[in-house]
Amino acid sequence: MPNQHCPLCQSNTRFFCQDKLRAYWQCQNCTLVFADRNALLSAQDELKQYQLHNNDLNDLGYRQFLQRLAQPLQQHLATPALSGLDYGCGPGPLLAKMLQQQGHTMAIWDPFFAADDKVLSQQYDFITCSEAIEHFIQPAIEWQKWQDLLKPKGVLAIMTKRYTCLEAFQNWHYKTDPTHVSFFSEQTFRFLADRDGYKLHFPTNDVVIMQRTKD
Structure with missing residues (x-):
């Protein structure tokens, strides 16, 4: 059964909850919650959902939203001009543009909108997602890619809303997007940091900055 093992750490799972859309399971080790792998959208339907998003490069509101990630990231970078990869940039790679304006050399990658795998053949000082x-x-596959792509002492900057508990999850609007299929808690990131050698910072409830400590 596809839901018996965690798609992040491969540990055993347990049923978490059910809503009108699908069922959810939780890892008993890293606490990742994930949507029923039998209820996933096809790649074509997933792309249709993304094409509904309005990620306008000139949208000031969108820029302010991305500053929630860009600002704390900048505080954790050692020098003002580094190499970065925006992984999963979507149709409007504004974050990469903002970081370029701050002096960084940016590459972008996205399976639907910027699938140039040449950018995955080098290493970066930081990765944003x-x-x-x-x-x-x-x-698990994407996380391992990041381990290969990130330089020693590099920084991961991730924006995603974190779930807190079952009661909150059951009423959480974030899970109603059918393309949202993997849900992280603070404990999930702590698990990854402890396992793979990162120092953690949680500047907001939807941003995590992970500083690599292994050479």
Whole structure:
């Protein structure tokens, strides 16, 4: 059965809850909650959902939203001009543009909108992932890619809303998006940090900055 093992750490899982859309399971080790893998959208339907998003590069509101990630990231970078990869940039790579304006050299990658795998053949000083990690069907594979792409002492900057408990999750609007399939808690990020050697910072309830400590 596809739901018996966690798609992030491969540990055993347990049924978490059910809503009108689908069922959810929780990992008994890293606490990742994930949507029923039998209820996933096809790639074509997933793309249709993303094409409904309005990620206008000139939208000041969208820029302010992304500052929630860009500002704390900048505080954790050692020098003002570094190499970065915006992973899961979507159709409007505004975050990469903002970081370029701050002096960084940016690459972008997205499976639907910027699938140039050449950018995945080098390493980066930092990787950003804004409102994309919750879309990962196989987060273990994506996470391992990041370990290969990130330089020693590099920084991961992730924006995704974190769930807190079952009661809150049951009424959570975030899970009603059918493309949201993997849900992280603070404990999930602590598990990854402890396992793979990162220092953690939680500047807001939807941003985590992870500083690599392993050489």
